[in-house]
Amino acid sequence: MIVGGGHNGLVAAAYLARAGQSVLVLERLGTTGGAAISTRPFAGVDARLSRYSYLVSLLPDKIVRDLGLDFAVRKRTVSSYTPAVRDGRP
Incomplete structure (x- = not known):
């Protein structure tokens, strides 16, 4: 049983499943992925x-290879910004 369906929990679950283990992932939110979404x-x-965007370059190549992941880093139309919220509004 994996408690938490964030990117680390999903990687752990994938490794366990590949090792032949039966895996149950429990996530309190309506989506999995955690900080990776x-x-x-x-x-x-x-x-x-x-x-997660600032950490994507830290995803170990070993995990990408082991799990057969395929992802692409895409350029953003806005190079950088910091959203500001005042009185509950952007």
Whole structure:
């Protein structure tokens, strides 16, 4: 049993499953991926934020190879920005 369906929990579950173990992943949120997902935090604003984006280069090549992962890093249209919230509004 893996408690937490974030990127680390999913990697652990994948390794256990590849080793022939039966795996159950429990996640309290409606989606898995944890910090590896991107979201649109502001209604009506076409901007996606990811807490993981700055770590993507740290994903070990061994994990990518072992699990047969395929992903691409895409350029953003906005080079960098910091969203500001004041009185609950962006």
